[in-house]
Amino acid sequence: MTAVRTSVLPPYAAHLRVYEPLAAYPEPERVRWQAYAAARGPDAAASEQSVAPAVLAEQREALAELLARTPRALPERESGRAFVRVVDGVTYVCPWATRLRSWQALEELSAALPAALLDTVLPPAVRAAAVADGERWQAVHPDARPWILTSRWEVPLRWFLPFGAEDRCFVPAGPEGGGVAAALFYLTPMAQARRRVARGYRVLRDRAPRGPLVREAEQVGRWLEEFHPRSLVELDYGGLVHLFGAGRLAAEDSVAELEQGIDALRAGDAEGAARAYRAVTDRWRAVLALRNAS
Structure with missing residues (x-):
């Protein structure tokens, strides 16, 4: 796994990304991304590797842009850069946009x-x-x-729906003072992500039609449908890992808990579903509350 060595904390933000295979891009974009990937190499050469070093590079580039120029609402030109993953010999690209x-x-x-x-x-x-x-x-x-959605100070519950516990990849922090930051992310094929969201949506629609997750599950499903069916979907906790203690971060698996809650709802166990839902929402409410801490 890729270890992230840095003394700078990234923003407290999580990211939901889609990496499309090169075949998904029309010409001349395909040729450009192919050349880009060949010249720079992958940011992650295996599914269990994190793209965290490349994310830090993106954030530093954006910060340098702000410091070097008069502040403006948006960049003058679109970025020509992307996150690149290689899985099982296939190159996938997630443009920064x-x-x-x-x-x-x-x-x-x-x-x-x-x-x-x-x-x-x-x-x-x-x-x-x-x-x-x-x-x-x-x-x-x-x-x-956009190929990337960003959420500050929390991971929205709907973002957990495309993933299963088996998709979890945790890179622990290195020894104290070693400068190796922890990383936590989930990575799954698009087909699996769509199936999970569709199943979750059906259960929520049938068993809890007035709950907020019904509409939110539909939103995530519609966004995923915009991309190539052989894409990869990634949920990256990003800088939010620094809001958890080491023990809490190692045990953090909101994906599995929400999955258990939906399974309980499907089985008619309303009490079990409510218990799982409260456990996840209470945890992220406590994280979100740190936004206003002095």
Whole structure:
């Protein structure tokens, strides 16, 4: 497994990624990504390896961009970089699509921050120009979708649905002072991810139709349908691993707990399902509460 050596903590954010095989990309994108992967090599050469070093590189590049220039709402050009995985001899690519993700982050920021604070961070004229730019770009690329979803301070429950306990990959931290950071991620084939989400959705729709997970499961399922059926799907805890103690992180398996809850719901065990749901939501509520800690 790849160990991450760093003294810098990454942002407290988790990521849901889709890696598509080279065959999924039309020309000339396919040739470009093939050359990119050949020149740089894979960020992970096996399914049990983490792409955490490449994620840190992306974050450092973004930070350098902010420090070197006058702050702006989004990059001037789309990134030509990607995360590359090789599994069983097949090369998979997950484009960063930084500009597209920046537009989405701007929407989230506008909804999350008070108007006065938002105007201080990004003046109205800057936001308006970014939104207009995004609308023009979207008109030319109506089918565009990000390969990466990001969540700060928590992993949304719906993100656990595509995975099973057997997909879990945990890289423990190295000895104290060694600079080796822990990593926790799940990786599964797209076909398996879609089946799990579909099964979970049917159970939730039939047994708990008024619960919030019904709509959220449908959202995840629709997003996964946008990609090549032979893709890989990854849930990466990213910087959130630093919010868990070593023991808690080693034992963390919300995927298995939510899976048990859905199985209980399918079997008609409402009490068991509620118990599993509470265990997962209480844990992530406690993690989310750290956002406001001083």
